Amino acid sequence: MGEHSSVRALVESIGQSFEEFAPPSRKTSGDGPLGWPGYADQRARAAGRTDAEESVLCGRAKVGEWEAVLIAFDFAFLGGSVGEDTGARIVAAFEHAREQRLPVISLVASGGSRMQEGIRALQQLQAISRACLLTRQDRIPHVAVLRDPTTGGMWASLGAAADVVLAVPGARIAFGGARVRSAGEDGDTFRAEGKFADGQVDRVVEEPELPSALAELVSLLHPARLSRPAEPAPVPDALAAGSPPETGMQAVERARAAGRPRAGAYLDAYFASRFEISGDRAGGRDEGMICGFGDHGGRTVAFAAQTGSANTPAGFRTAARLIGLADQLGIPVLTLVDTPGAANDAESERTGIGPAIGEVFGAVAEARVPVTTLVIGEGGSGGALALAAPERTWVTADAYFAVIAPESAAAILKREPSQVPELAAHLKVRPQDLLDLGFARGIAR
The missing domain is CATH 3.90.226.10 (2-enoyl-CoA Hydratase; Chain A, domain 1)
Incomplete structure (x- = not known):
């Protein structure tokens, strides 16, 4: 097995009995829509290193006691970048979640859109954003885990679009990657801890604690658990006894x-x-x-x-x-x-x-x-x-x-x-x- 086994290990640590989805028909062949010199060879080498055909692994698994759809990025495959085939896999995973009414967990580690596919890659942000929106409209929860690094379009279109956003400690998270930001700009502002302090991340979770945290979230938010229509929350009991004040x-x-x-x-x-x-x-x-x-x-x-x-x-x-x-x-x-x-x-x-x-x-x-x-x-x-x-x-x-x-x-x-x-x-x-x-x-x- 190549480096892809580490991503599969992550997926299998979070979800039991993981079943990978059959990928949609491939759209990219040869050197891609731009005819980028050597692009076909780059993909072939990435596949050899990671034992994968693309930068995402999509499937379903039991997370705790409930099933969920998992979308896991492999940064070892061309920096986890997103091209046409990647976008198609992500959109198909969201469609499966809507059809089966399963929560979505996105395990993001991506440098953004794949430059070798140009505007065709950039357009995937629109398709992924629409898939997130349709899933939200169908009352299906989406939880994102921001891993190192999460930059560019996958932070804006997938990570930030989630209902609940978790991050692993120290993860680099920013719309602009380190190589394209203004010189000298770094620090917590561009990392998980800074994003938490600035209210953009719900919780920073140590990697060994991710399986239990995600199992708890899936249990609380799974569509199969929620009644329709929702019954009112009972009034809590008062914790301090006593009569009402006189004045x-x-x-x-x-x-x-x-x-x-x-x-x-x-x-x-x-x-x-x-x-x-x-x-x-x-x-x-x-x-x-x-x-x-x-x-x-x-x-x-x-x-x-x-x-x-x-x-x-x-x-x-x-x-x-x-x-x-x-x-x-x-x-x-x-x-x-x-x-x-x-x-x-x-x-x-x-x-x-x-x-x-x-x-x-x-x-x-x-x-x-x-x-x-x-x-x-x-x-x-x-x-x-x-x-x-x-x-x-x-x-x-x-x-x-x-x-x-x-x-x-x-x-x-x-x-x-x-x-x-x-x-x-x-x-x-x-x-x-x-x-x-x-x-x-x-x-x-």
Whole structure:
């Protein structure tokens, strides 16, 4: 066996009983559509080194307990580059996934389009992008694993088009490869860790952990597991016992208490297992917004949970992305509300805090799947309301919700600090007030 055996070994480590698809009819012969001198010999030598006819290996296998379609790139075959025959194999693999309703896992390691085939190779980006889109429209999940390197068109058309994007540590990931970038530009910006920090990759996963991570994702997102139509996510149990607060200021103080149960505790209690996704795919991450998918009573539920901080535009865009993805796949959503309000510093304004909050409002309003909300702490104005589901919001006894914080109300009205408790009472922020005013459906017990 040639170097291709390492790619087959990777595939077989991720999926059991791998069955390779019969490739589509070949389109490229001789020196290719451009008549590139020596191209036929280059392909022949690559085939000899790798024991493969092309730069991708496509087939189906069991990933954990569920079947999936695998697309694996072999960088040893002409740098994992994509020509007409490569593109045809990738498109055919996506078609098989749609016909059989199987998730797609792309294991990418590619330098981009094959220059020896010119525009014919470049056109494959359009065909692959369309295959990804049709698969998404059919509510079939696509997970990409970015290996070293992932550059050019396969990052833009295949990797970045996936619903969930993983990367191996240290992988070089960039639209422009190292040989064509501006001189001297390098560093984490062009590697997996930088892409994770910039919100373009959901998680960096060590290679030995890939099989278990992919098995968990396939289990949670497999179309055969998801019911139609999606049933609402059950309301989580309250983690802190007690009666509702007597006064508005007491409600605010209890919600701000350091020892109050936070989102992490609620997620741990609610889910048997969960897989977090991260980043807004546009340059940012916010650790104050936890998003992902989890197993609750044998069902998959998506979640977007605020952790008590003032969320940034990246946090809201990540939540909007999560809700949109859940709606696409037919997965019910649980949101946990806990924020003093949206971030209001200059950087948040510059990066679009208003439009980002608007994206979440739109995602909740547009969702065809049911969204269930539990307010577990502070409900600070629009930054909290964006994640609250109309008609399906509950609140715990140690939470409040307000159009504005009572301290801010005092500042606007030019009142003394001593009048803050009075304003908290006027704002009707207690859980029982929210129930009486028709905002909440109930107080979680």
